[in-house]
Amino acid sequence: HLSPPPPPPSPPHACNPTIEMLRPMACTLAFSLLAQGGLGFRLPARALARPAVLHATSGVAVRHIMSAGSSLPAHLSKMLEDVKAGDAQLFDVREQGEYEGGSIALSALVPLSELKEGKEPASADKAKLVYVHCQAGKRAQMAKPLLEGMGFERVVALEEGFPALRDAGLPLK
Numbered sequence: 001h002l003s004p005p006p007p008p009p010s011p012p013h014a015c016n017p018t019i020e021m022l023r024p025m026a027c028t029l030a031f032s033l034l035a036q037g038g039l040g041f042r043l044p045a046r047a048l049a050r051p052a053v054l055h056a057t058s059g060v061a062v063r064h065i066m067s068a069g070s071s072l073p074a075h076l077s078k079m080l081e082d083v084k085a086g087d088a089q090l091f092d093v094r095e096q097g098e099y100e101g102g103s104i105a106l107s108a109l110v111p112l113s114e115l116k117e118g119k120e121p122a123s124a125d126k127a128k129l130v131y132v133h134c135q136a137g138k139r140a141q142m143a144k145p146l147l148e149g150m151g152f153e154r155v156v157a158l159e160e161g162f163p164a165l166r167d168a169g170l171p172l173k
Helices: 017-035 062-067 074-085 096-100 112-116 138-149 162-168
Strands: 088-092 107-109 129-133 154-157
Touching: 074 088, 074 129, 112 138, 129 138, 138 154
Parallel strands: 088 107, 088 129, 129 154
Antiparallel strands: none
């Protein structure tokens, strides 16, 4: 009769208490460097909005690390500049209850459900660039062709949803 194979050997550092103690700090430092572009590249906003990837025992608040000197990704900085300058509009296609629970400053509530019914956004300029966001990105993608069908000439559906935009540091209402 054959006995089961022995378990694989543990890595040499697994029992070293010093290594185990330093692991969370190393993970935190690495994440912070990546998030702030310290290694020559930046993490996308979607990755920054998911702090759970950090070692669970780090004891450091990822949102605090992110707000301590990081800047918006280039495409979000451009969007914010365009909207503040009046050269673009930001449509939030979530439903009213979601919008009232928190929203991006300068955004206009344009629920996807109303777009599906053919209701055009009130006081919107069809010639201006339109940025669209929702909770997770899916409804923004659905709203894009509806808005284009209503005559909006330039529509950009943001990949980031509200939580990612909020966590990236966009100003809130």
